[in-house]
Amino acid sequence: MLKKLAFIGIAIGALGGGPVFAACTTTIGSVMSLTGSLGVLGQGIAKGAQLGVADLNSAGGVNTCDVKLSLLDDQTSPSVGVDAAKKLVDIEHVPAIVGALSSGVSAAILTSVTTPGKVVLISPASTSPTFTDMAQQGKTGGYWFRTVPSDALQGVAMAKVAQDAGYKKVAILYLNNAYGQGLSKEFADAFKRLGGSVTQNVVYNPSQPSYRSEVNKALSPTPDALFLIGYPGDGTTVAREWIGAGGPQKFLLPDGLESQDFVNDVGVQYMKNVHGTAPGSDKTPSLASFQTEYQAKFGSLPTQAFVTNAYDATVLIGLAMQQGKSNQADAIRDGLRKVTDPQGEKIYAGVAELKKAAGLLAQGKTIQYIGATGPLQFDKYGDIDAPMQVWGVDAQGKVVPTGMVTVAQIAALRGKAR
Numbered sequence: 001m002l003k004k005l006a007f008i009g010i011a012i013g014a015l016g017g018g019p020v021f022a023a024c025t026t027t028i029g030s031v032m033s034l035t036g037s038l039g040v041l042g043q044g045i046a047k048g049a050q051l052g053v054a055d056l057n058s059a060g061g062v063n064t065c066d067v068k069l070s071l072l073d074d075q076t077s078p079s080v081g082v083d084a085a086k087k088l089v090d091i092e093h094v095p096a097i098v099g100a101l102s103s104g105v106s107a108a109i110l111t112s113v114t115t116p117g118k119v120v121l122i123s124p125a126s127t128s129p130t131f132t133d134m135a136q137q138g139k140t141g142g143y144w145f146r147t148v149p150s151d152a153l154q155g156v157a158m159a160k161v162a163q164d165a166g167y168k169k170v171a172i173l174y175l176n177n178a179y180g181q182g183l184s185k186e187f188a189d190a191f192k193r194l195g196g197s198v199t200q201n202v203v204y205n206p207s208q209p210s211y212r213s214e215v216n217k218a219l220s221p222t223p224d225a226l227f228l229i230g231y232p233g234d235g236t237t238v239a240r241e242w243i244g245a246g247g248p249q250k251f252l253l254p255d256g257l258e259s260q261d262f263v264n265d266v267g268v269q270y271m272k273n274v275h276g277t278a279p280g281s282d283k284t285p286s287l288a289s290f291q292t293e294y295q296a297k298f299g300s301l302p303t304q305a306f307v308t309n310a311y312d313a314t315v316l317i318g319l320a321m322q323q324g325k326s327n328q329a330d331a332i333r334d335g336l337r338k339v340t341d342p343q344g345e346k347i348y349a350g351v352a353e354l355k356k357a358a359g360l361l362a363q364g365k366t367i368q369y370i371g372a373t374g375p376l377q378f379d380k381y382g383d384i385d386a387p388m389q390v391w392g393v394d395a396q397g398k399v400v401p402t403g404m405v406t407v408a409q410i411a412a413l414r415g416k417a418r
Contacts, residue, residue, distance in 0.1 A: 024065040026327045028053065028317055029072075029088035031099035031109060032310075036076025037206065037233035038101050040261045041306065045124060046071055047298055048307040049098050051290075052314030054297065059354035062318045063325060069314070074100055076231070078108035085113040095329040096120035096317045098310060102231075103128035103178035110134070115141045120332045122317065124309035127151040127255065127279075128178040129186065135381035143333055145382040147309040147316070147373060148279045151179070154254060155186025156413045157388035157405040158227070158277045159194050162252055165275050167225045170252065171218040172201045173211075173238055174229035183229050183254060190413070199223045206234050215241045225250035225275075232262040239266045249273060255305045258391055260399050268397030278305035280389030280404050282374030289350030290372035303399055305389070312371035315349065316340070319369055322361045340376050344368040385410075 030049050033042035053069045056062055070092055074081030081100050088094045097114060099121070100106040106126035111134075114121040122145040129152045134140050162170055170191060174180035180203070188198045199221055204214045215238065218226065226242060228235060228251060235257050243249060249270050255278035263271045281287050290308060295301055302308075320335030321327050339347075339357075344366035347357040360367055369376065376384055388410065390403040 025068050026062055026065040026321065027068045027070050027092055027094050028314065029070050029085070029092065029094035029097040031072050031074050031081050031084045031088070031097055031105070033076040033101045033105070034071075034073040036074075037231040038076040038256070040232045040259050041256075041304055042076075042101055044302055044304055045101060045306045045310045047294070047302070048124065048310030049314045051294055051297055052311045052318070055293065055349070055351050055354055056315065056318040058351045060358055062321045063327065065327070067318060070094065074102075074105050076102055076105065078102075078105050081105035082108050082112050085109040089113055089117045089119050094119065095327055096122065096332050098122055098124065098313045098317070101125040101306070103130065103182070107131070107134075107178055110140060110144055115139065115143055119143060119329050120145065120317070120336075122146065122313045122336075124148055124313045125255075125306040126179075127154060128182040130178050130182055132381050132383055140382065142382075143329065145313075145336055145378055147313045147371070147376060147384065148306065149386040149388070150383055151183040151186050153385070153410050153414075154277055154279075154388055155183055156190045156410055158187050158252060158254065159190035159196065160405055160409070160413055161275050161277060161390055162191060162196060162225070162227070163194050165225070167196065167250070167252075169197045169199050169221075169223045170225050170227050171199045171223035172227045172229065173214060173218050173242075174201070174203055175231065175234065176203045176205045179256065180229045184227075187227060194413070204230075204234070204238060208234070208237075211238045211241050212245070214238070215245050215247065218242075219245060219247055222248070224248065225252055227252040228257065229254055231256045232259045232265070236262060236265045239270075243267075243270050252276070255279060258305050258399060260303060263393055263397060263399055268393065271393045271397065274393045276391040277388045277405070278391060279309060279373065280387040281308050281372060282387060284348065284370055284374060286349035286370050286372045286374075289348060289353070293350060308372035311349070312373050312376060315354065315371070316369060316376070319354075319357055319361070319367070322358055337378050339367055339369050340378065341366050341368050342375075342377065346370055
């Protein structure tokens with residue numbers, strides 16, 4: 001009966017008697033942290049994916065089908081994330097998943113669900129270098145991609161930021177997961193080779209009632225600044241105990257703590273000397289279009305990382321389906337590089353450009369999607385290069401961008417740090 005009604009709707013629309021209804025729906029899965037330690041960031045990031053789906057549908061859908069986003073909460077927990085991904089793959093039969101955010105959650109989903117199930121997993125926020133290693137070892141099957149640069153890049157960018165701030169001695173407190181482990185190592189290696197000293201490199205576990213022991217260890221000897229790697233929640237507790245123990249109120253903070261809520265919860269009076277990094281966006285027509293459409297849909301502009309990355313990941317899945325004229329996972333896997341071909345006609349974000357892309361792809365032409373984060377060229381391991389935004393906290397206690405470390409600067413620094 002439902003199929004019959006859909007057919008009637010199409011027929012009436014074709015005769016000019018009413019709206020045209022799509023004959024089918026293609027579901028894209030998404031697993032994100034809407035609660036848990038990354039929930040503060042995840043709810044904003046999810047809006048990027050939702051805007052991507054809205055733009056694809058406003059541009060005419062994908063291969064005559066409406067696009068639906070099935071968004072599930074992983075609670076920032078690997079086991080919950082795996083269960084969510086299994087539901088999407090086994091029950092909803094999605095060919096691709098946007099997510100996860102936490103590197104630990106993404107790694108669990110990749111190894112337990114998407115790689116064995118031959119489903120594309122494209123993360124807008126998982127930055128651990130571990131994924132590059134897994135791809136090099138053939139453990140991803142080519143189904144892994146991310147629209148965010150590896151912490152191999154962020155670690156180098158943060159080392160430059162620390163050096164530019166005049167810090168000679170930095171202590172590291174890092175969360176015991178793939179994200180914390182990878183970023184702490186990359187920063188420590190780069191900072192030492194750029195002439196700095198890591199006084200202590202201390203791991204902490206999530207959900208502890210107190211981190212006094214870890215803080216005390218990181219404070220001896222006294223550093224110039226603290227590089228705190230983690231997420232809001234546990235990160236707030238660590239920062240408060242650092243301040244309470246008399247640690248210097250000079251902080252290096254990564255993308256996982258680029259959060260106004262985190263700054264407010266710690267206390268803006270203690271956050272007057274913050275130097276942060278997060279994946280940045282090149283200023284292209286795509287970024288302007290994204291900002292205009294995001295503001296129209298949600299009423300304000302995002303002030304955190306990864307929202308543009310989630311938008312681009314979602315749009316790229318839709319374009320890859322159109323390029324391959326299929327909603328199957330293999331077509332998406334193969335199409336992601338084809339719709340970002342530097343030799344193709346440039347396509348930017350936004351409804352009008354996505355309509356143009358659909359027309360070109362229908363004609364069998366090649367396109368290069370330049371996303372809200374900038375150009376996206378995936379290497380053979382599913383990685384991209386991207387600039388890193390530098391951020392801080394202004395006199396009013398607001399999280400604000402303060403600069404950018406370009407792709408070329410990062411490449412030069414990586415060469416110097418080797």
